[in-house]
Amino acid sequence: MATSSESQRKSFIPEDMTVGFIGAGRMAQAMARGLISTGVLKPKNITASDTDPIMLNYIKELGVHITEDNTQVVERSKLIVIAVKPNVVRLVLKDISRVMSPDKVLVSIAAGIPISTIEKELPPKTRVIRVMPNTPALVQAAASVLAPGTEVLPGDSELVQELLQCIGICEAGSEKLLDAVTGLSGSGPAYAFAAIEALSDGGVKMGLPRDLAIKLAAQTLLGASKMVLETKKHPGQLKDEVCSPGGTTITAMHVLEKGGFRGALIDAVEAATLKARELGSTN
Structure with a gap:
C-alpha cells in the first residue's frame, strides 16, 4: 500500500x-x-x-x-x-x-x-x-x-x-x-561478471559443482550489494562486520590485499574513464 x-x-x-x-x-x-x-x-x-x-x-x-x-x-x-x-x-x-x-x-x-x-x-x-x-x-x-x-x-x-x-x-x-560514470557503472558489470566467474572457479577448485558455485557467487554479490544500498553503511564497515578475529574471512582478505585486488579495481575504473574521455575528445 x-x-x-x-x-x-x-x-x-x-x-x-x-x-x-x-x-x-x-x-x-x-x-x-x-x-x-x-x-x-x-x-x-x-x-x-x-x-x-x-x-x-x-x-x-x-x-x-x-x-x-x-x-x-x-x-x-x-x-x-x-x-x-x-x-x-x-x-x-x-x-x-x-x-x-x-x-x-x-x-x-x-x-x-x-x-x-x-x-x-x-x-x-x-x-x-x-x-x-x-x-x-x-x-x-x-x-x-x-x-x-x-x-x-x-x-x-x-x-x-x-x-x-x-x-x-x-x-x-x-x-x-x-566519463567517470562510464568507467565505474557503465563498464562495471563486466568487472562484476569477472569476479563472479573467478569466485565460482575458486569454488570448483575446492570441490563445488560448477552450477552451484556460480549460483552462490552471483547471489553473494547480489546480497552484498543489497546490504550496501539498504543499510546505507559504508562498505568498509560491512566488510569489517564479516571479518571475525583470526577467522576465515580476514585470512582471505589478506590474500586479496597481497594480490592487489582493490588497487586493480581502482586502476580498472581509471583506465575505462580515460578511454571514455579519449573517445569523447574524438567526437
Missing part, C-alpha cells in the same frame, strides 16, 4: 506520454520492457526503429510500433531515445534534424558523444539530455546518471529520471561526471 508521501509525489510523466527509440538493440529493448512492465507506458505509445530486422522483431514482441524510418519515430514521440552505436549518431541526427522541434526531448545513451556535438547537429532550442545507463537494465537493475543540455526546460530532467527509474536507479549530475 502506498504511503501518503508516495501517493502525493508529483509525477512528471503525462498520461499521453509517447516514447521513441532510434535503435532497437538490447538497451532499447530493456528500457521499453521496463516502461511497459511497470505500467508507465502502454506498448501502443512506444515506437522503435532500426536497420536490423532481427532487432525490430525482438522489440516488436513487446507490442510496440516498429518502423525502419527514424523520422517516423520522432513524429510519433514526445521523447526520443538515441540508442545506436556512437559511430552512427551523427548520421542519425542529420536524418532526424528536419523533424525535430522544441516541444520534444531528445535523450542520448551513446557513450562518448558530448551534448554539444548533439546540439550542433539539431535545430536551435532542441532539448537534449545525455544518459549513461548500463546493461543490468535488461533485468530492471540499471545504474544510470543523466546530464541535461543547455536548452532543457524545468521538469525535463525529472521526467527522464522518472522514466529511467523504471529500469533501476537514476541520478542526475553534470556532463563532466559521465
Whole structure:
C-alpha cells in the first residue's frame, strides 16, 4: 500500500506520454520492457526503429510500433531515445534534424558523444539530455546518471529520471561526471561478471559443482550489494562486520590485499574513464 508521501509525489510523466527509440538493440529493448512492465507506458505509445530486422522483431514482441524510418519515430514521440552505436549518431541526427522541434526531448545513451556535438547537429532550442545507463537494465537493475543540455526546460530532467527509474536507479549530475560514470557503472558489470566467474572457479577448485558455485557467487554479490544500498553503511564497515578475529574471512582478505585486488579495481575504473574521455575528445 502506498504511503501518503508516495501517493502525493508529483509525477512528471503525462498520461499521453509517447516514447521513441532510434535503435532497437538490447538497451532499447530493456528500457521499453521496463516502461511497459511497470505500467508507465502502454506498448501502443512506444515506437522503435532500426536497420536490423532481427532487432525490430525482438522489440516488436513487446507490442510496440516498429518502423525502419527514424523520422517516423520522432513524429510519433514526445521523447526520443538515441540508442545506436556512437559511430552512427551523427548520421542519425542529420536524418532526424528536419523533424525535430522544441516541444520534444531528445535523450542520448551513446557513450562518448558530448551534448554539444548533439546540439550542433539539431535545430536551435532542441532539448537534449545525455544518459549513461548500463546493461543490468535488461533485468530492471540499471545504474544510470543523466546530464541535461543547455536548452532543457524545468521538469525535463525529472521526467527522464522518472522514466529511467523504471529500469533501476537514476541520478542526475553534470556532463563532466559521465566519463567517470562510464568507467565505474557503465563498464562495471563486466568487472562484476569477472569476479563472479573467478569466485565460482575458486569454488570448483575446492570441490563445488560448477552450477552451484556460480549460483552462490552471483547471489553473494547480489546480497552484498543489497546490504550496501539498504543499510546505507559504508562498505568498509560491512566488510569489517564479516571479518571475525583470526577467522576465515580476514585470512582471505589478506590474500586479496597481497594480490592487489582493490588497487586493480581502482586502476580498472581509471583506465575505462580515460578511454571514455579519449573517445569523447574524438567526437
